[in-house]
Amino acid sequence: MEDKELYTPMMQQYINIKQDYADAIVFFRLGDFYEMFFDGAIVASKVLEITLTSKDAGKKVPMCGIPYHASKVYIQRLVSKGFKIAIAEQVSLPGKGLVEREVIKLITPGMIIDEGILNANEYNFIGSIILSEHGYVLSYADISTGDTFVIDGLSRVEIIDEIKNLKLKEVILSNTSDQQLMNFFKSESILVTEYKIEDEIHSKLIQSLSSKEVKLSASLLLDYLTRESKLELSHLMPFKELTFKSYMHIDHQVFEHLELIESNSKNPKSSLIYWLDQTLTAMGSRLLKYTVTHPLKDATLIEYRYDMIESFKPFEPRNQLESLLDQMYDINRLVGRIASNNGNAKDLVQLKNTLSLIPELKNVLSMYPGNLILELNKEIDTHETLYEKLQLALKDDAPLSIKEGGMIKDGYHHELDELREIALHGEDWLENFLETEREKTGIKNLKIGYNRVFGYYIEVSKGNIPLIQDEFGYIRKQTLTNGERYITESLKVVEQKLLTSKERADKLEYELFVELKEFTKGFVESLQKLSYLIAQMDMYLALAKVTDLYHYVRPKLNLNGFVEIESGRHPVVERHVEFISNHITMKPHEIFILTGPNMSGKSTYMRMFALIVIMAQSGIYVPANRASLPIYDAIFTRIGSSDDISGGKSTFMVEMVEANEALTKATKNSLILFDEIGRGTATYDGLALAQGMIEYIHKHIQAQTMFSTHYHELTQLSEKFEHITNLHVKAKEEKDHMVFLHQVERGASDKSYGIQVAALAHLPEAIIKRSKQILKVLEKESSKLENNLFMFEEKVELEHIIPKDIQNILDDLTLIDLDKLTPIDALIKLKYIQNQIKQTKKDS
Structure with a gap:
């Protein structure tokens, strides 16, 4: 861009924002549209297939725009192509001077929380990677659900496989010197951001992690998400440290060859998950996919899963349980939106409706025999206090907008009821007031009028002026040729309410919504636990159903x-x-x-x-x-x-x-x-x-x-x-x-x-x-050779062949970008290579 002083104040404002978000497409709010300018407009117009126009902003600049209310579908298309989007909203009311705007949210492939953009049945992980002397450390999180994980001690092959299996779309690195990893990210169109952090951060989310390196990897991801997303992330759960060796090793080629989750022919019916996934909730579907892609090596845990499937096999209560699960919303993602201040009243209503089913759910579970479901049922919290609060407050048909009213029930808040009454029945109040004044004064042709200068007034004709007594509290406001205009204190009070009742009611509703949201945030941890318990029962119920339907047996x-x-x-x-x-x-x-x-x-x-x-x-x-x-x-x-x-x-x-x-x-x-x-x-x-x-x-x-x-x-x-x-x-x-x-x-x-x-x-x-x-002819001629070909034997001195692991280390050394390595990074890299060589010798 040229000197920004050449442009209008509004365009200068855009340029200032763009300078802070140079790698993002800025959605600049102008009225009912998000506008994009300069290169962002050129790129967006091509990807979104919308018209590229221009705007006279001191100089003509490229421009394209999308309707604010339909932005999700456009955001989804851009994010799926790997773009970052910075949402610049108006943060001051229109009035004198330029409306203030600032970025309130950064949306990237790994930082999506909005409903309608995410795939409900899949996790949307963002990861961070650091190299320690023991191998790569991978931390990953889904900010829409709050789930967080970290795995230590991975080789390069293992970390690449895990990134593919998790479908990571965005990765945070402390440095980009690992050329082999960078080549992989480029080939998979994974968004890479280099982000620096000096030391592990102090957070309860990482306190239980085992080592400094693991904490540093989790800190890198946590710090990036906290600073860059512009979201309140109080719903993120403590990082769960996974032991890679506790899972069966399955590289990504196996996933593809066996079509576990996705079909090679793009026919979903060719994948295993299509036939296993009889779950009824998004929570259960995500858990099942994670379960199938992470087979266990621990016989005790495997047997526990078999036992749970066995427990859910009795048929009688199954229809009731399925009916309840089918009505439940995605608690994890509802909580994620509410806790990050991206939720609306509809989210709270869906949460309330889900909580309304929990007592009946517990009752149905109590019908099942066996201790496993009994123990699971004991852990389910009905959240009665939260449910009763939401039930008392929220209308079932609450709108998506949180600043235009229509969310709170009548009878929940006295002042809100009063304001609504005035807004809806203001004319009736004036009629009643007029009748009262006519009876009090004895003036049958008394009138109430309104103008912008004086507001509401009482008009008395010239012949009736002597009937006005001091105790009536009438205050003369204007003299006319044919009479006088008066006001009273009570009329001015009601006038204020009449003229501002709708605006004040909407504002009060928003304040009450914020109170409800903050109240709900106090239950985030217990709601996440509830979500996991529901996901478990949904998964085991689905697998029990599949077992019966397809005649599977317990191994x-x-x-x-x-x-x-x-x-x-x-x-x-x-x-x-x-x-x-x-x-x-x-x-x-x-x-x-x-x-x-x-x-x-x-x-x-x-x-x-x-x-x-x-x-x-x-x-x-x-x-x-x-x-x-x-x-x-x-x-x-x-x-x-x-x-x-x-x-x-x-x-x-x-x-x-x-x-x-x-x-x-x-x-x-x-x-x-x-x-x-x-x-x-x-x-x-x-x-x-x-x-x-x-x-x-x-x-x-x-x-x-x-x-x-x-x-x-x-x-x-x-x-x-x-x-x-x-x-x-x-x-x-x-x-x-x-x-x-x-x-x-x-x-x-x-x-x-x-x-x-x-x-x-x-x-x-x-x-x-x-x-x-x-x-x-060929069979005759080859018979002699066939008799001798497989009797061939010769000893090969294998010790002269360079093992693959050593060759990988040599390749790694060749590709190191020394200009991008700090002295500390170089020492860690050296220690890692040394450990790899020791391990190779040990294995051989």
């Missing part, structure tokens, strides 16, 4: 490492087609080599196993007739074909990268699922890689593994290694056509049926015939 957890699944089913596929169930019986350290034709169901079989495991460790019943499972520390998958063109990675490269994660991170307590490894390169390269991986898993990792392949030659490995077992998916030929039986059995498949599958795809008959001729 048994074992410590012996055996897998026994009887008639397992895929929880998503069975909702679309008639699913053929399969057994899975697996010993500790066992590797299944799974063969069979394309489209026969190999990938579905592996996905079924993975989903059953994740559901079981999330504390959810599973689709099977019977299931006994060990507790896995991680699941690693490579299922499906994909590439990363923008990242410069082919399908085969992505395949190798994802396989490497399993081969370097898995333990004997992990589960590995590989589908068609090696198919993206030459046949012998692929065969060699596949065999090398299988042998490595068998000898070094010893994790239970399913390895699906078209390389039938690999089935010979079962003769050489004791823990390798062949499985195949049954199929048969009928008159040169394939029939898929989708049944998995022991033993190797006799052939791949590739040409038969091609025939099913209706390739030209000439191609099918020629392919069969070529296949016969």
